[in-house]
Amino acid sequence: MSKGQLQIRDVSKSYQVEGRPRLEVLQHAGFDVAPGAFVSIVGPSGCGKSTLLRLIAGLDRDYTGDILVHGERIAGASLSRGIVFQDHRLLPWLTLEQNVGLSLLNSPWPSERKAQSVREHIALVGLSGFEKAYPHQLSGGMAQRAAIARALVNKPEILLLDEPLGALDALTRIRLQEEIQRIWRVEGVTMILVTHDVDEALFLSDKVIVMNAGPGRIVRELDVDLPRPRDRAGARFAHDKREILSAMGEYQRVSERVAA
Numbered sequence: 504m505s506k507g508q509l510q511i512r513d514v515s516k517s518y519q520v521e522g523r524p525r526l527e528v529l530q531h532a533g534f535d536v537a538p539g540a541f542v543s544i545v546g547p548s549g550c551g552k553s554t555l556l557r558l559i560a561g562l563d564r565d566y567t568g569d570i571l572v573h574g575e576r577i578a579g580a581s582l583s584r585g586i587v588f589q590d591h592r593l594l595p596w597l598t599l600e601q602n603v604g605l606s607l608l609n610s611p612w613p614s615e616r617k618a619q620s621v622r623e624h625i626a627l628v629g630l631s632g633f634e635k636a637y638p639h640q641l642s643g644g645m646a647q648r649a650a651i652a653r654a655l656v657n658k659p660e661i662l663l664l665d666e667p668l669g670a671l672d673a674l675t676r677i678r679l680q681e682e683i684q685r686i687w688r689v690e691g692v693t694m695i696l697v698t699h700d701v702d703e704a705l706f707l708s709d710k711v712i713v714m715n716a717g718p719g720r721i722v723r724e725l726d727v728d729l730p731r732p733r734d735r736a737g738a739r740f741a742h743d744k745r746e747i748l749s750a751m752g753e754y755q756r757v758s759e760r761v762a763a
Contacts, residue, residue, distance in 0.1 A: 509536040514568035527718040543696040543704035544712045551719025552697040560586050585654030586663040591646040593638040600634040603653045624652040644675040664696040713750040723750035
């Protein structure tokens, strides 16, 4: 593979659980992410998707192998890598603009530039007019948009998305998938999404990394060569979905249940 902005090289991760053998969560994971790409990681629960995202974020440095950004090994968390979790994690006593501005507390930017970036990113996620609103005054979808704005406000090179839409209703989820795609195009940021939703991964991504559990490992890399905007009901979309489900070991079981 060609050298990318982000390189995952033979990464393994395990935990020691008291009274039990050491639990291997990730085993020899490796792939490249090109600058500006949108990559999704899919797989069943317990396959190490979120663990891998935490390692890329620099939130956990206890692993073997290498995670490199522009050839340099990640040594901890960095403003160059933003992250959005499934729970928006907005602080309830702060307004929307204050929550977004939290990401700039350690930024060397002058205050005027910080304020401008907060305004721009609130507008980017479609929340202009809600700057003074508190989290309890926002819907679930609006709160997740605010979390995305907070993660992007300091202009990171890479945005990590850990199932950010998992708790939303189906219609809101589809709308926010389209919003995430728009934001990705506008910002030009590299995005890496962890999701259980294969349709979501195919709709958004240039590449889908398929993982399986026991221990967590990569079983397939699928380059998604579908034209945008993507037709979720189209034959090529359905074909790629079957490829992913088959790699996950799910497609045969789903087919058997439907036939029964």
